[in-house]
Amino acid sequence: MKTLEKDLALRRRYRAERFMMGLVALGTLLAFLILFLVLAYALAQGVGALNLDFFLKDMRPPGESGGGLRQAIVGTLIVDGLGLLIALPFGLAAGVLLAEYPDHPVNPYLRLLSDTLNGMPAILFGLLAFVLIVKPMGGFSGLSGAFALGFLMIPILARSTEGVLSLVPKEIREAGLALGLPRWRVILSLVLPTARAGLITGVLLAFARAAGEAAPLLFTAFGSPLLELNPLKPMDTLPLRLFAFAISPYEDWHRQAWAAGLVLFGLITLTSLLARWASRRF
Amino acid sequence: MVKEAVDVHMESKNLVVRYGSRVGVGVGGGVNLPLYRHKVTALIGPSGCGKTTFLRALNRMHDLTPIARVEGEVLLDGENIYASGVDPVLVRRRVGMVFQKPTAFPTMSIYDNVAAGLKLVGIRDKRRLDEAVERALRGAALWDEVKDRLRTPASGLSGGQQQRLTIARALAVEPEVLLMDEPTASLDPISTQAIEDLLLSLKEQVTIVIVTHNMQQAARVSDYTAFFLNGEMVEFGPTETIFTRPKDLRTEAYITGRFG
Numbered sequence: 350m351k352t353l354e355k356d357l358a359l360r361r362r363y364r365a366e367r368f369m370m371g372l373v374a375l376g377t378l379l380a381f382l383i384l385f386l387v388l389a390y391a392l393a394q395g396v397g398a399l400n401l402d403f404f405l406k407d408m409r410p411p412g413e414s415g416g417g418l419r420q421a422i423v424g425t426l427i428v429d430g431l432g433l434l435i436a437l438p439f440g441l442a443a444g445v446l447l448a449e450y451p452d453h454p455v456n457p458y459l460r461l462l463s464d465t466l467n468g469m470p471a472i473l474f475g476l477l478a479f480v481l482i483v484k485p486m487g488g489f490s491g492l493s494g495a496f497a498l499g500f501l502m503i504p505i506l507a508r509s510t511e512g513v514l515s516l517v518p519k520e521i522r523e524a525g526l527a528l529g530l531p532r533w534r535v536i537l538s539l540v541l542p543t544a545r546a547g548l549i550t551g552v553l554l555a556f557a558r559a560a561g562e563a564a565p566l567l568f569t570a571f572g573s574p575l576l577e578l579n580p581l582k583p584m585d586t587l588p589l590r591l592f593a594f595a596i597s598p599y600e601d602w603h604r605q606a607w608a609a610g611l612v613l614f615g616l617i618t619l620t621s622l623l624a625r626w627a628s629r630r631f
Numbered sequence: 632m633v634k635e636a637v638d639v640h641m642e643s644k645n646l647v648v649r650y651g652s653r654v655g656v657g658v659g660g661g662v663n664l665p666l667y668r669h670k671v672t673a674l675i676g677p678s679g680c681g682k683t684t685f686l687r688a689l690n691r692m693h694d695l696t697p698i699a700r701v702e703g704e705v706l707l708d709g710e711n712i713y714a715s716g717v718d719p720v721l722v723r724r725r726v727g728m729v730f731q732k733p734t735a736f737p738t739m740s741i742y743d744n745v746a747a748g749l750k751l752v753g754i755r756d757k758r759r760l761d762e763a764v765e766r767a768l769r770g771a772a773l774w775d776e777v778k779d780r781l782r783t784p785a786s787g788l789s790g791g792q793q794q795r796l797t798i799a800r801a802l803a804v805e806p807e808v809l810l811m812d813e814p815t816a817s818l819d820p821i822s823t824q825a826i827e828d829l830l831l832s833l834k835e836q837v838t839i840v841i842v843t844h845n846m847q848q849a850a851r852v853s854d855y856t857a858f859f860l861n862g863e864m865v866e867f868g869p870t871e872t873i874f875t876r877p878k879d880l881r882t883e884a885y886i887t888g889r890f891g
């Protein structure tokens with residue numbers, strides 16, 4: 350009697366488990382399906398516009414066919430790269446402070462700030478850069494866009510840095526301190542190098558995340574139809590150009606918008622793959 | 632004999648360590664324990680009795696544990712290492728530590744592991760570093776095994792070799808006192824033997840405090856033994872006395888294997 354009851358309960362549990370597993374599998378399938386559909390559609394729409402010119406030439410005015418999006422590709426790399434340079438020292442420092450000095454009196458505030466920024470809509474970072482950089486400098490610029498992306502990346506970097514450092518065994522820190530090394534030296538020469546793969550991964554993922562943002566750049570980097578290498582001038586980026594082309598009435602531009610999406614997808618995938626490679630290699 | 636007995640290198644006075652409201656060591660009055668120069672003192676007792684807690688108080692490692700509070704004094708050559716104005720970094724240069732789990736710095740070569748304590752405080756002179764590394768590795772009885780692969784990653788060493796590497800690393804900064812927390816607990820018998828042999832030669836240079844819950848080990852390697860139980864230092868004396876004629880019944884019960 351007893352065993353039978355147990356049997357029934359067990360069978361019910363198995364059934365519940367099978368059902369949940371099915372749900373999870375279905376969800377995964379759905380997610381992949383959507384990604385696949387988006388990609389397939391983008392490919393179908395944009396692959397025609399993807400040729401060498403797309404990377405080597407700037408955009409053309411509407412009505413003229415040909416041209417490319419060189420100015421947006423280069424602009425993305427410059428604005429995102431500068432943004433990363435701006436964010437790196439602050440993001441790393443915040444992460445180190447949170448992970449290595451848990452009792453520091455500023456930490457509760459730092460954590461609150463970091464959590465708030467992490468959840469903030471991206472466009473607000475653009476607004477912040479607009480007020481802090483665009484207004485005082487009297488115009489849109491790639492640099493202000495870099496600041497907007499930098500603001501966006503700081504909390505991401507802080508969080509990934511904190512997470513990665515907390516994985517470093519405390520034995521390493523203790524061994525260093527027991528050698529009579531000061532704490533900052535232990536962090537700099539023992540903890541950070543031990544965590545370097547994770548740190549590089551975090552940096553690359555922050556870069557990839559910011560590369561896809563259009564909103565913070567709308568009223569900062571602003572966009573430009575021509576290649577612009579001077580970050581004090583307005584600059585183009587792929588998401589900005591994608592947005593502008595997508596809402597335009599021109600067929601040609603629509604195709605190029607899809608192509609821009611593909612290149613962006615490629616750039617972000619590449620960066621993520623690089624991040625994975627880095628986490629194994631180092 | 633008399634002179635030896637008064638040559639106290641380190642000494643705890645009324646030492647109590649608390650974790651929050653809980654006493655880690657120093658139950659029933661603080662611990663008073665002398666550590667004699669160039670001798671090996673073993674701290675024995677069952678798990679959780681406060682051996683590690685006591686040991687870490689000797690080089691201010693508790694500074695890193697936010698909830699840990701240290702009361703009383705630890706004298707190093709007569710000076711209280713907890714006095715205000717004493718730099719814990721300098722204390723740890725004089726009082727080194729080897730941990731239970733062998734922890735070579737994973738990103739560094741064997742050479743850099745041993746040189747770390749010197750290099751990272753700015754010593755760059757290659758001759759001096761080479762000499763220090765060789766001396767430390769010889770001191771830790773590891774030189775012959777690694778001399779041909781000093782530049783290879785330390786992570787390639789076996790557990791026993793890594794533990795001797797951490798001993799070499801601690802020796803390279805020339806501490807006066809070496810604290811060892813169950814240094815052979817995770818090692819095979821051969822590596823354990825190597826480290827026990829090592830202790831006998833090391834004590835010519837340094838004062839050694841070794842935590843072990845292996846009583847045979849304490850009997851083999853130590854000159855003095857302190858027995859801890861439930862956060863209390865029950866008995867201290869020459870190792871031979873503790874193991875043959877203990878005064879306290881609890882000590883006797885422990886060494887005869889009746890508990891712990």
Ligand SMILES: Nc1ncnc2c1ncn2[C@@H]1O[C@H](COP(=O)(O)OP(=O)(O)O)[C@@H](O)[C@H]1O
Binds near residue numbers: 676
């Ligand atoms: N970081 C800590 N926080 C709180 N309690 C601790 C901590 N470390 C040790 N203790 C407690 O202090 C007592 C002594 O522990 P420990 O010194 O590690 O013993 P032993 O090394 O003899 O096994 C134990 O009751 C243990 O639970």
Ligand SMILES: [Mg+2]
Binds near residue numbers: 682683684812
């Ligand atoms: Mg212990």
